[in-house]
Amino acid sequence: MTKTELHLEAERVAKEWQATFDSTRDAIFILDEDQRITRCNKAAGQILQRPCKELIGIRCWEMMHGTEEPIPPCPFVRMRQSPQRETMELLIGERLFEVTVDPILDADDGRLVGAVHVLSDITERKRAEEALRKKSEDLAALLEITSALAPFHETETLLQRIVDSAVQFLQSGSGAIYLLEDGHLVLKATFPPLPPGFPEELRRARVADHPHIGLALSIMSPQILADAQTADLTPAERNVVDMRGLRSLLYLPLHRMDSTLGVLIVGTVDSPHEFSAEEVAVYRTLANQAAIEIEEAHRFEQKQRDLAELERQVQVREQTEKALREERDRFTRIVAAVPGAICLFRRNPDGFARFTYASPAIEDIYGLSPEELERDASAVRERIHPDDLAQVAAQIAESAQTLLPWRGEFRFAHPQKGEVWIETRFIPSREADGSTVWSGIVLDVSDRKQAERERDTIQGQLYQAQKVESIGRLAGGVAHDFNNQLSIILGYADNVLNHLHNADPLREDVQQILEAAKRSAKLTHQLLAFSRKQTLQPEAIDLNALVDNLKGMLQRLVGEDTDLELRLSGDLAPVMADPNQMEHIIMNLVVNARDAMPSGGKLTIETMNTELDETSLSAQRGAEPGDYVMLAVTDTGCGMDEQVLMHIFEPFFTTKGRGKGTGLGLSTVEGIVKQSGGYVWADSRPGQGASFRILLPRTQAEPRVRLDQVPAGERTQHGRQHILLVEDESSLRGLLERVLATLGYLVTSAANGGEALLLVEEGGLEPDLVVSDVVMPGVDGPTLAARLRHRLPGLKTLYMSGYPDDLIIPDVVLGTDSAFIQKPVDMSVLAAKLREILEGSL
Numbered sequence: 020m021t022k023t024e025l026h027l028e029a030e031r032v033a034k035e036w037q038a039t040f041d042s043t044r045d046a047i048f049i050l051d052e053d054q055r056i057t058r059c060n061k062a063a064g065q066i067l068q069r070p071c072k073e074l075i076g077i078r079c080w081e082m083m084h085g086t087e088e089p090i091p092p093c094p095f096v097r098m099r100q101s102p103q104r105e106t107m108e109l110l111i112g113e114r115l116f117e118v119t120v121d122p123i124l125d126a127d128d129g130r131l132v133g134a135v136h137v138l139s140d141i142t143e144r145k146r147a148e149e150a151l152r153k154k155s156e157d158l159a160a161l162l163e164i165t166s167a168l169a170p171f172h173e174t175e176t177l178l179q180r181i182v183d184s185a186v187q188f189l190q191s192g193s194g195a196i197y198l199l200e201d202g203h204l205v206l207k208a209t210f211p212p213l214p215p216g217f218p219e220e221l222r223r224a225r226v227a228d229h230p231h232i233g234l235a236l237s238i239m240s241p242q243i244l245a246d247a248q249t250a251d252l253t254p255a256e257r258n259v260v261d262m263r264g265l266r267s268l269l270y271l272p273l274h275r276m277d278s279t280l281g282v283l284i285v286g287t288v289d290s291p292h293e294f295s296a297e298e299v300a301v302y303r304t305l306a307n308q309a310a311i312e313i314e315e316a317h318r319f320e321q322k323q324r325d326l327a328e329l330e331r332q333v334q335v336r337e338q339t340e341k342a343l344r345e346e347r348d349r350f351t352r353i354v355a356a357v358p359g360a361i362c363l364f365r366r367n368p369d370g371f372a373r374f375t376y377a378s379p380a381i382e383d384i385y386g387l388s389p390e391e392l393e394r395d396a397s398a399v400r401e402r403i404h405p406d407d408l409a410q411v412a413a414q415i416a417e418s419a420q421t422l423l424p425w426r427g428e429f430r431f432a433h434p435q436k437g438e439v440w441i442e443t444r445f446i447p448s449r450e451a452d453g454s455t456v457w458s459g460i461v462l463d464v465s466d467r468k469q470a471e472r473e474r475d476t477i478q479g480q481l482y483q484a485q486k487v488e489s490i491g492r493l494a495g496g497v498a499h500d501f502n503n504q505l506s507i508i509l510g511y512a513d514n515v516l517n518h519l520h521n522a523d524p525l526r527e528d529v530q531q532i533l534e535a536a537k538r539s540a541k542l543t544h545q546l547l548a549f550s551r552k553q554t555l556q557p558e559a560i561d562l563n564a565l566v567d568n569l570k571g572m573l574q575r576l577v578g579e580d581t582d583l584e585l586r587l588s589g590d591l592a593p594v595m596a597d598p599n600q601m602e603h604i605i606m607n608l609v610v611n612a613r614d615a616m617p618s619g620g621k622l623t624i625e626t627m628n629t630e631l632d633e634t635s636l637s638a639q640r641g642a643e644p645g646d647y648v649m650l651a652v653t654d655t656g657c658g659m660d661e662q663v664l665m666h667i668f669e670p671f672f673t674t675k676g677r678g679k680g681t682g683l684g685l686s687t688v689e690g691i692v693k694q695s696g697g698y699v700w701a702d703s704r705p706g707q708g709a710s711f712r713i714l715l716p717r718t719q720a721e722p723r724v725r726l727d728q729v730p731a732g733e734r735t736q737h738g739r740q741h742i743l744l745v746e747d748e749s750s751l752r753g754l755l756e757r758v759l760a761t762l763g764y765l766v767t768s769a770a771n772g773g774e775a776l777l778l779v780e781e782g783g784l785e786p787d788l789v790v791s792d793v794v795m796p797g798v799d800g801p802t803l804a805a806r807l808r809h810r811l812p813g814l815k816t817l818y819m820s821g822y823p824d825d826l827i828i829p830d831v832v833l834g835t836d837s838a839f840i841q842k843p844v845d846m847s848v849l850a851a852k853l854r855e856i857l858e859g860s861l
Contacts, residue, residue, distance in 0.1 A: 040058075040060045041060045041061040041062070043060060043062060044062055044140075045062060045137050045138060045139045045140075046059070046060065046062045046063035046065075046066045046067070046116075046137065046138035047059065047060045047062070047063060047135065047136070047137050047138075048063055048074075048079065048135075048136035048137075048138075049123075049133060049134075049135060049136075050079055050095065050133050050134045050135075050136050051132070051133045052131055052132055052133055053078070054078045054079045054080065054089070054095055054134075055076055055077065055078055055079075056074050056075055056076065056077050056078075056079060056082065057075065057076075057133070058075070059071045059074050059075075063138070066111065066116075066138060066140075067082065067111075079095065079136055080093060083109065083118075092107050093107075094106055094107050094118055094119070094120040095120050095134055095136070098120045098121075098122055098134060099122075099131065101122075102122045102124070102131055103122065104119060104120065104121050104122075105119075105120050106118060106119050106120070108141070109138070111138075113142075114140055114142045115140075115141055115142045115145055116138045116139060116140055116141065117138075117139045117141045118136070118137070118138055119136075119137045119139065120134050120135070120136055120137075121134060121135045121137075122134055123135060173316065173319075173320070174207075174313065174316040174317060174320055175207070175208070177312055177313065177316045178196050178198075178207045178208035178313070179208040179210075181196060181208070181283065181305075181309045181312070181313075182194040182195060182196055182208045182209060182210045182283075183210050184305075185210075185283060185285050185302070185305060186210045186285065192286065192287045192288040192289075193209075193210065193211070193263055193264075193265055193285070193286045193287070193288050194209065194210045194283070194284060194285045194286070195208065195209045195210075195283075195284045196208045196209075196273075196281060196282070196283050196284070197232065197281050197282050197284070198273075198280060198281035198313075199226075199236075199279060199280065199281050202225075202226070203223050203224065203225060203226070204223070204224050204225070204226055204229060204232065204281070204282075205222065205223050206221070206222045206223070207281075214262065217262065218258065221255065221258060221259055221262075224255055228253055228254075228255035228256075229253065229255060229256055230253060230256075231244055231256065231268070231270055232270055232282050232284075234270075235270040235271070235272045235282055236272050236279055236282060239272050239274055239279075240272070241269060241270060241271050241272070241299050241302070241303055241306075242269075242270040243267070243268070243269055243270075243294050243299070244267065244268040244269075244270070244286075245267055245291060245293070246266055246267060246291045247260040247265050247266055247267070247268055247286075248260070248266060263288070264288050264289060265286045265287070265288060266286065266287050266288065266289060266290055266291045266292070267286055267287045267291045267292040267293070267294065268284060268285070268286035269284070269285050269286065269294050269298075269299065269302060270282055270283075270284055271283040271284070271285070271302055271303060271305075271306035272306070273306055273309060273310040273313065274310055275310050275311065275314050278314075280310055280313055280314065281313075283302075283305075283306050283309060285302065354378040354379075354380075355378075355379070355380075357380075357460070358462065359380060359384070359460045359461055359462040359463070360377055360378045360379075360380040360381035360383075360384050360460065360461045360462075361376070361377075361378040361380075361459075361460055362374055362376060362377045362378070362381065362445075362457075362458070362459060362460065362461055363375040363376040363377075363456060363457070363458050364396065364445065364456070364457045364458075364459075365450075365454055365455070365456045365457075366415070366419065366454060366455050367452075367453075367454045368452070368453040368454060371395075372395075372396040372397070372400075373392065373393060373394060373395055373396045374389070374392035374393050374396055375393065375456070376389075376393075377389040377392050377393065381461065383463075384439075384441065384461055384462070384463045385399060385402070385431070385433070385441075385461075386433045386434035386435055386436070387399070399431075402431055402432040402433075403429055403430070403431055403432075404429060404430035404431065404432070404438070406430075407429035407430050408429075410427075410429070411427055411429050414427050418445070418447050418455075418457070419447060419455040422447050422448070422449060422455075423447070423632070423644065424444070424445065424446050424447070424632065424633040424644070425443065425444075425445045425446075425447065425457060425459075426442075426443065426444050426445075426633060427442070427443045428440060428441070428442050428443075428464070428468075429441055439463055439465045440463070440464050440465045440467075440468040441461060441462070441463060441464070442461070442462040442463075442464040443459065443460075443461050443462075444459045444460050444462075444633075445457035445458065445459035445460075446458055446459055446633075501539075501821065502820075502821025502841075502842035502843050503748045503750075503751050503821055503842060503843075504843075505536050505539055505821075505842070505843030506751050506754070506821075506842050506843040506844045507748075507750050507751050507754055508532065508536045508843070509533060509536045509537070509843050509844065509845060509846070510751075510754040510755070510758060510844065510846055511754060512529050512532045512533050512536065513533065513845075513846050513847075514754075514757070514758075514846075515529050516529045516530065516533065536843065537845075539843075557595045557596050557597055557695065558595065558596075558597075558598065558720075558722075558723065559593045559594070559595055559718050559720035559721055559722045559723065560593060560594060560595075560596055560598045560601065560722050561591065561593055561722045562591060562594060562601070562626050562648060562650055562715075563587040563588070563591050563626055564722070565598060565601055565602065565605075566585060566587060566605065566624055566626065566650075567585070567587070569602060569605060569606070570583070570585065572606075573605070573606075573609050573624075576606070576609055576610065576613065577609060577612070577613045577616075577622055578613070578619070580618070580619030581613065581616060581619050581620055581621070581622055582619075582620070582621045582622070583622050583624075584621065584622070584623045584624070585623075585624050585625075586623060586624070586625040586626070587624075587625075587626050588626050588627040588628060590628065591626050591627070591628060591648060592628055592646070592648055592717040592718070593648075593717070593718050593720060593721065593722050594648045594695075594697075594715040594716065594717060594718055595695070595696075595715075595716070595718040595720065596695045596697075596715055597691070597695070600691045600695075601691075603687070603691070604688050604691055604692070604713065605624070605650075605652070607685070607687065607688055608652040608688065608711050609622065609624075609652065611685070612652060612653075612654035612656060612709070614656075615654055615656025615657050615658075615708075615709060616654055616655065616656040616657075620654060620655035620656055620708075621654070621655045622652070622653070622654050622655075623651075623652075623653045623654075624650075624651070624652055624653075625649075625650075625651040625653070626648065626649065626650055626651075627648075627649050628646070628647075628648060628649075628717070629646075629647050629648070629649045629714065630644075630645070630646055630647070631643070631644050631645060631647060631714070632644055642698050642714070645716060646716070646717045647697070647714040647715060647716055647717060648714070648715050648716075648717055649712055649713065649714050650712075650713045650715070651710055651711065651712045651713070652710070652711050653708065653709070653710040653711075654708045654709055654710075655708040656708050656709060657705070657706065657708075658703045658704050658705045658706050658707050658708050658709055659701075659703040659704075659705065659709055660704075660705050663703075664701055664703060667685055667701050668685050668686055668688075668689045668699075668701075669686060685701075688711075688713075692713055692715070695715060696715070696716050697713060697714050697715040697716065698713070698714045699711065699712070699713045699714075700712050739763060739764070739765065740764055740765070740787035740788060740857055741764070741765045741766075741767070741785070741786045741787050741788075742759055742764045742765065742766050742767070742786060742787065742788050742789075742790055742853075743767050743769065743775060743778065743779070743784065743786035743788070743789045743790070743791075744756060744759065744766055744767065744768045744769070744790050744791075745768075745769045745770075745771070745772060745774075745775045745789065745790070745791040745792060745795070745800070745803065746768070746770075746790075746791075746792050746819070747770055747771050747792060747795045747796060748792075749770070752768055752770065755790070755844075755849075756768055758846050758849065758850075759790075759853075762850055762853070764853075767784060767786065771795050771796055771797055771798065772791070772795050772797055772798025772799060772800070772802065772803040773797050773798050775789070775791070775798075775803055775807075776798065776803065776806055776807070779807055779810060779811070780806075780810060785811060786811075786814070787815070787857065788814075788815045788816070788817060788853070788856060788857060789803070789804060789807060789814060789815070789816045789817070790816075790817045790819065790853075791803055791804065791816065791817070791818060791819065792818075792819050792820060793818050793819065793820035794820060800816075800818050800820075801818075804816040815838075815856050815857070816838070817838045817839070817840060817852060817853065817856055818838070818839045818840070819839075819840050819841075819842055819844060820839070820841070820842060821841075821842035821843070838852060838855070838856050840852050
């Protein structure tokens with residue numbers, strides 16, 4: 020290779036070396052043995068902000084420190100003595116560098132001929148190391164704090180310790196803990212302590228009034244308020260900030276799993292503070308640990324409460340056992356003093372029965388010792404009067420099945436006393452093995468039964484014979500004939516009225532005749548209802564629907580100054596009663612209530628399902644236990660005293676003035692209710708209104724849809740069916756023939772039941788409907804209908820009566836397969852009833 024080629028190759032190698040030298044980020048200087056710079060890279064010029072060519076020949080201490088000689092810790096000086104790598108840290112401007120000096124030795128004799136001087140920027144590394152050191156210190160401090168929290172099991176002390184530690188940890192200046200209680204923030208601990216006069220309303224606040232806290236709790240993440248003095252705060256937040264002098268705040272949610280406990284707040288006072296990510300992380304760890312400790316403190320306190328409760332229960336049990344011993348002693352004394360025997364009677368599923376307990380008095384009552392009865396109760400059964408045995412057995416069986424109280428009376432053959440009357444009052448319960456146990460009392464009521472028989476005899480003779488029975492027979496004696504005559508009057512008067520022109524002056528006279536006849540009919544109805552001898556046609560009805568249909572009429576009846584309120588039970592059971600008579604009852608009670616409130620008031624009609632048991636029956640004599648439907652009419656009127664209540668249901672008794680009442684209204688109500696198998700009671704006090712409660716037995720039958728509930732457009736006004744009319748009163752029979760023919764029916768008449776039977780059985784007549792009087796000479800209406808149905812199954816019957824004599828027809832309540840219309844007959848009502856029967860709605 021020529022010199023030229025060697026020169027070119029040397030230049031190429033030098034350029035490549037310089038390019039490599041300049042590519043390093045560290046500043047590199049080549050020094051000679053006198054510490055003069057012989058060469059440097061581009062990074063050196065950039066760090067020192069001078070071109071490299073100006074640095075050549077300058078001693079390194081002049082370049083780096085601006086001194087006239089090396090500084091004491093100069094690494095070159097130490098390297099000259101080593102000789103090995105020496106380092107130091109050097110601050111240039113705001114950057115920190117690590118200075119490294121490596122010796123350059125002569126290859127032949129190892130003599131120092133220079134050095135490689137390198138400046139490496141370690142600013143970021145130092146910062147990271149400082150942050151790591153700080154974090155290590157923080158973690159160490161945090162560990163110390165959390166370890167210090169563990170011994171505090173009492174919540175209040177723990178919360179204050181958490182706040183004190185948080186403030187001490189970063190010297191934040193202020194801290195607080197709010198816990199959530201019933202959806203509110205409750206201030207539990209603060210540092211420093213609250214100043215005097217801190218408002219109580221700020222100790223318990225709504226979350227909505229502290230949106231910064233609310234945000235931290237809703238997203239379960241710390242929230243920073245950089246400067247509270249300039250931030251947009253709610254009035255509640257502003258009050259707290261101003262009173263505490265707060266500037267920067269950090270909100271840390273306290274939560275465990277899905278449970279939010281509250282919030283830890285730390286902040287600075289007087290001057291803002293920028294919470295770093297590292298600080299937030301440390302505080303967040305502190306908050307998490309605090310939540311754990313709070314939860315543990317809650318558990319500890321709950322255990323303490325549980326332990327205290329357990330101790331209390333032990334004390335209560337000891338006291339209970341002591342009380343039971345005392346109660347047992349008292350029971351023994353009471354058992355010895357009560358007029359009867361206390362018993363526990365048990366019957367096994369296989370029928371075997373015995374007394375598991377019987378007080379000593381049982382021997383005097385039954386003539387059998389407690390020990391005998393505890394072994395076997397069959398001796399009692401064997402001594403029950405044969406006529407009473409079946410009833411007692413049925414009562415026990417029913418009580419065992421329904422678990423309803425058993426209260427029975429029966430005759431018993433006492434070994435020494437002979438026949439005695441026994442009364443039992445037992446309440447049943449079911450045992451796990453299926454046995455039934457009755458607990459109660461057994462009484463010898465022989466003396467009482469004798470007194471009751473004597474009293475009943477006297478009262479029955481005096482009251483029933485002289486008052487109720489005499490009036491009832493008087494009403495029955497005139498009702499039938501009078502109602503027939505009223506039917507004739509009403510029928511012909513109505514016929515005359517229909518043929519008179521609207522402008523005819525006689526219309527007013529005829530209308531007065533009709534009104535007088537209707538009022539007379541109403542009076543006879545009241546007499547029959549009072550005597551409980553009117554004919555009822557019961558059916559399953561919904562009292563709610565019946566009351567609701569009357570609502571408009573009742574409101575007009577009581578007037579605008581009276582508030583009418585209906586309280587109708589949503590699940591009311593049906594009852595078996597005559598719907599027309601029930602409407603009559605409601606109207607009667609509402610009129611009485613209106614008269615008791617001349618200046619207006621409040622009238623309440625209420626329905627509900629109810630049950631009569633032994634407890635309720637004790638206050639309602641004469642009633643039987645069972646399931647009932649109650650209809651109550653209550654007013655806020657003048658009320659009644661006890662003397663009036665004693666006579667309120669008596670006939671002809673009235674509190675109204677002369678000419679304003681017949682005294683039959685409430686006796687009519689009582690007659691209808693009792694004839695329907697129910698009960699009626701009145702409660703009242705002077706000045707406190709009155710309440711009338713009617714109880715009717717529930718029924719399982721379903722209410723039917725009545726014709727008056729069917730849209731008018733779906734009804735047929737006339738028909739072509741064949742009607743057999745049976746009426747022994749010739750004038751009324753002639754009128755009814757005329758009316759039925761006018762309505763379009765084919766009519767065949769009979770003067771009595773025998774004549775009607777001949778028409779069907781021998782004449783081959785096949786009517787669609789029989790309209791018959793109930794009471795007739797020879798064959799009465801129900802007997803006639805029964806005979807006719809043998810020949811014509813499914814034949815429909817409409818009965819008419821003014822008064823069915825109960826001596827001839829004992830059961831005056833007709834079956835549900837027959838319809839009934841009360842005399843005097845309203846012809847428009849008769850027409851509607853015929854359509855109901857023939858169209859199948861009855």
